[in-house]
Amino acid sequence: MLDRWTMPLTHRPLKCIARPLQQVGITPDQVTLTAFLIGISALPLLAYEQYGLALLVIVLNRLGDGVDGVLARLSGRTSDAGGFLDIGLDFVFYAAVVLGFALANPAQNALAAALLLFAFIGTGTSFLAFAIATKQQAIERPHFPNKAFYYLEGLTExxxxxxxxxxxxxxPAYFASLATLFSIACLITTAIRLWGGYWTLRRPEKP
Structure with a gap:
């Protein structure tokens, strides 16, 4: 919902980070993999309730997730392979964070974490299934031209x-309540994407 406003605001600072990386020959895929390795460390950190350090690696992961795309465009290395790697590792990262909270306090957090993972399956599959269909029909990206896949909007982006x-x-003490609320929002997003995606594909845009 907010991505259409936040993405233009982050482009310039991300570009400032990407330019030096381009100059020393670092590739977008290297940034993607490095960001993932940093981000996945949130899983053990959360399991051991090191929430401050977990927050730091989450922020670094998301920063790298933005830099890799900008670097790809600056260096002319945009590709379906890079986009696939990026989105695939993103979903693994998101799931790992949720699992980390479940491991931190299973009695309190496990059920809410399971609900959120269930909701993530809905948002993720509706996103990727629509991306595959739009690729086949050559539907353009009206709001997010720099995304590797067609970006169908929703309440939770x-x-x-x-x-x-x-x-x-x-x-962290309120994870169960917060995760339940976010799960509801994700399920609403799934419904919006399924409905919107169905009607978009029934009336594909003309090239």
């Missing part, structure tokens, strides 16, 4: 997800 992960780390 990248900005809302990152904000929620940050709030989880800042207020």
């Amino acid at each position: 990248g900005t809302e997800t990152v904000m929620t992960l940050v709030v989880f780390c800042l207020f």
Whole structure:
């Protein structure tokens, strides 16, 4: 919901980070993999309730997730392979963070974490299934031209997800309640994407 406003605001600072990386020959895929390795360390950190350190690696992961795309465009290395790697590792990272909170306090957090993972399956599959279909029909990206895949909007997009992960780390005692609320929002997003995607594909845009 917020991505259409936040993405233009982050482009310039991300470009400032990407330019030096381009000059020393670092590739977008290297940034993607490095960001993932940093981000996945949130899983053990959360399991051991190191919420401050977990927040730091989550922020670094999301920063790298933005830099890799900008670097790809600056260096002319945009590709379906890079986009696939990026989105695939993103979903693994999101799931790892949720699992980390479940491991931190299974009695309190496990059920809410399971619900959120269930909701993530809905948002993720609706996103990727629509991306495959739009690729086949050559439907363009009206609002997010720099995304590797067609970006079907919803109530919970990248900005809302990152904000929620940050709030989880800042207020870990309230994870169960916060995760339940976010799960509801994700399920609404899934419904919106399924409905909107169905009607978009029934009336594809003309090239």
